[in-house]
Amino acid sequence: MHDWILIDIVVEWENQRVVLKFDTTAGHKELVAKNFSKLMVPRNDEWGPSDCVNETTGPVSLNDVTSRFLIEMQSGDVIELEAQSIILPDGIMVGITANK
Secondary structure (H helix, E strand, C coil): CCCCEEEEEEEECCCCEEEEEEEECCEEEEEEEEEEEEEECCCCCCCCCCCEEEEEEEEEECCCCCEEEEEEECCCCEEEEEEEEEECCCCCEEEHHHHC
């Protein structure tokens, strides 16, 4: 996901769903989190303003119910997402929902 451009974050509060939309050299891609419990989106631009992804960490299982995914932006900000299932842009699903 390095150098992907974050173009939109959609929170569907009632559906407990978060969609992160990216522009890539291969076209638009989405990361979808279902039954999310946490979304942190700081915008401090410690390294200067940027809308590009630097690196990602995860998803990492926190317990039997929740996984965490971190997106470090090239601005130095880290977007933190916790959810029961996280569907990565390549279609891989991680989390307890993946086992059902």
